[in-house]
Amino acid sequence: MTPEHFVLIVSDRPKEAGLLVRGIRKIIACRSVGPSSPMPADLPAVVVIDVGDDAAAGSWMTQLHALRLPCLHLARAPANEKEGSHPLGATRSLPVGSSRAVVLAALFDLIDALQQARIHQARRSVRASLVQGLAGQANVLIGSAFTAAQSGRPIDAAEVEAGTEVILEAISDCGIRAWLEIINRHDEQLYQHSLSVAGFAAAFALQLQLGRADQMRLAKAALLHDIGKAQIPKAILNKPGKLTPEEMAVMRTHPGAGADILARQGDFDAKILAVVRHHHEMLDGSGYPDGLAGEAIPDLVRLVTICDIHSALTERRAYREPLPHDEAHAIMRRMSTKLDGALLRAFSPIVLRSAGYALAD
Known part of the structure; x- marks a missing residue:
């Protein structure tokens, strides 16, 4: 009762x-x-x-x-x-x-606290329902894009645009933690990862106070960054253990494959293609597929790379438990020769929010 x-x-x-x-x-x-x-x-x-x-x-x-x-x-x-x-x-x-006045004041403080708690609970319930609906929409849309890429059909650019809008709305209204809590319930790890990286990218864009067009570009690039994995055999994608050198070579074809898929359509701009092709490049030149280094790696790529690595470290995988957000961020801070230090520091508030810490605006 x-x-x-x-x-x-x-x-x-x-x-x-x-x-x-x-x-x-x-x-x-x-x-x-x-x-x-x-x-x-x-x-x-x-x-x-x-x-x-x-x-x-x-x-x-x-x-x-x-x-x-x-x-x-x-x-x-x-x-x-x-x-x-x-x-x-x-x-x-x-x-x-x-005194009666003291007792009444204390009592009414408790009643006020109770009312505020109920309002907070109601808002959490509404937010959870909102995020669940938006995440469901985004999951369908990114699933459609991967299915098209797998079958060789054109990716519906309007659907990708709609999915990006949905993610930005969810992050803006409900925050990154609520988004992660909902999408982590999804069964399809590939879609879950894409939605997670896009959520981090949307939160990062808001943290950096980017304009709406740049918010859309960053979140869309993050949503599509792994589209090339649609052409990687499921046996490799879903392998619970360490990949063999041969399997790793196949896996490393996904950035180039994804960029080629989008380039053939002509519906996606060059900055998004660069993210899809280069999100595994590192500042010290140790990344792939082209071994880019330093200034050759655009800012948009650097942003998505940070979101991608943090997401991968904090997701549950068949072969390991997810890392806490602060531990993942500590690992990334030690990658000082590979990641953009200034952008990584700017990402810190997103890490705190992901872990459940409220930050003042």
């Missing part, structure tokens, strides 16, 4: 309880019962315990803890105020001799 909007006073002091009831009823409905009474079937929003018998008070507080109902305890012995980690189920203690 869900808590109703009334306050329950459990008291062995009827006179004092009556005074509290009259004060509380000016704001919210209120009832008073004795310590031996059962918990009402319609649960209260907040309970005030004013009981001298420690066993009876403890029994009530045990019930409230189990039901996660907030409680104001008027303690007979001095007690420090205690606040639960969640406003639902929080307990505050005041000395029994506290």
